[in-house]
Amino acid sequence: MKAIALVSGGLDSTLAARIIKDLAVDLIALNTRSPFCLCNRKKADGSCSHEAGRVSQELGVKIIAINTATEFLEIVKKPKHGYGSHMNPCLDCRILLFKKAKEAMAKEGASFVITGEVLGQRPMSQRLAAMKLIEKESGLEGLVVRPLSAKVLEPTIPEKMGWIEREKLLAISGRGRKEQIALASSLGIKDYPCPSGGCLLTDPEFSRRLKDLMQYDELNLKDIQLLKIGRHFRVSKLAKLIVGRNEPENNRLASLKEENDFFFQPLELAGPSALLRAKSADNSILELCSRMVAKYCDGADTQTKILCRRNPLQEYQFIVSPKNEEALAAYRIN
């Protein structure tokens, strides 16, 4: 018997896959990459090492990694089932994931799908009614086994058909983590990330930044990377400034700079780098941005010099006084 295991790299999906693998089911891990991944093993520059690959290697199963970023972005813009508490379209997100699992099932000749979902753990997508809706809309009714919660759910087709023993499955429900942690310990699973509680779309600050991008029709995959770092300022309808908060963020901003972006750096004092992404920016905008950068320079009480570079042919220097905190607040996206 073959099954597709949805593996995020977190503890729950790892345990679910392990339980089913121990029942001698031939597993194939499926992981979808999202630009909104909230990895708690994030590097200082905002990027993250991917856990699903490591988990599948440890389980000794093949992994299929698919990038659903473009499709997911369309969902984020207009989710059929709406948002959760912030910009998280959890129901539509899960439906997309399950549809991908269904496609993988057909391709790999698998008979069912396994997830690490726990009844009642997530307020939006792991309620019973939501789980049923997701299964129905993805065309996987009765074919999704949730080994951690199976005994508090109706028997699935694989259980009814005797493909897997229901008795070997668990009855965990609710938001607690004690049972999963104890199970991990008994199975010798030690290296797992702490539960993150969702993706970046559940973060209020990130959601505000995302809404700003949507409001100005700037939502695309490249700009999402910028949302993950720095302080954000809407300096005009056509321009947004991101100011680094530390050296790794300054370096990350430099690596994300595109041909038409303006890049700011202080010339006389220690201070942040900043990136201006603009459809249009005149001299007054560049000067405003320089004053914002000056605000975050060490000891910039009076005037200081800020370099603004777009490309080797477009380079300016501004001698500016720092913008004060109160004035800055009017531009801040928070």
Ligand code: SF4
């Ligand atoms: S928290 Fe994010 S990744 Fe998780 S289901 Fe919701 S939208 Fe999808």
